[in-house]
Amino acid sequence: MKSNPACVKTVFKRCTKCKHKWDTREAFLSDADIDLIGYQTDFRELKEGLFLFNHTCGTTIVIKAQFFIDLYDGPIFNEQLADSEKCLGYCQIRNNLLQCPLKCECAFVRSVIGIVKDWPKVKM
Numbered sequence: 001m002k003s004n005p006a007c008v009k010t011v012f013k014r015c016t017k018c019k020h021k022w023d024t025r026e027a028f029l030s031d032a033d034i035d036l037i038g039y040q041t042d043f044r045e046l047k048e049g050l051f052l053f054n055h056t057c058g059t060t061i062v063i064k065a066q067f068f069i070d071l072y073d074g075p076i077f078n079e080q081l082a083d084s085e086k087c088l089g090y091c092q093i094r095n096n097l098l099q100c101p102l103k104c105e106c107a108f109v110r111s112v113i114g115i116v117k118d119w120p121k122v123k124m
Contacts, residue, residue, distance in 0.1 A: 012067075017059035025067060029119040034061070036117045039109070041091040043082055046109050051116065052094070072108050073117045080105040 013028050014021040022028035038052040039059070046086060049065040081087045081104040090100050097117050100110040 013061060013063060013086075015055050015057060015059060015061060015084040018055070018057035020055070020057070024062050026101075027124075029116060030124075032123045036113070038094040039065075039091075039097065039113050040094055041106065043080065043091070044104070046106060049109060051113075062064070065109060065112065068112050068116055069109075071091075072112045074108065074111060077103045077105050077107045079103070082106060085095065 009023070011021045012025050018023060020033075022031065022053055028034060033056040035054045036051065037054050040050040040052065042048040042050075042065075047064070047066040047069055050066065051065060053061045053063070055061055068086045079092060081102055087104070088100060088102065090096050090098055090104050097113050098110070099114045100107045
């Protein structure tokens with residue numbers, strides 16, 4: 001018997017520990033049981049960076065930045081200032097969730113972090 005691809009329901013994310021699932025990105029970000037705790041930068045390919053979330057069951061959930069990039073609609077700069085004199089080092093500290101004021105290629109991801117961190121939460 002063949003499966004019908006139209007009947008397959010996609011899930012945005014499933015917790016590896018408690019198996020709780022979020023059908024959409026919006027449901028995941030809105031869940032009061034989810035807390036953004038960090039971001040791990042991939043300086044070669046910014047969309048491959050990792051957002052780190054804690055779930056109340058005690059596990060950390062990792063999601064690639066590419067799943068949140070479309071939330072940002074501002075400028076993206078060409079020059080990467082990481083490791084330069086100007087760099088504030090935000091991207092090198094995993095639990096630093098501050099937005100970067102510099103005109104750096106990485107700054108847009110820092111803005112995405114702010115959007116994700118400030119997403120309105122509801123108790124599910």
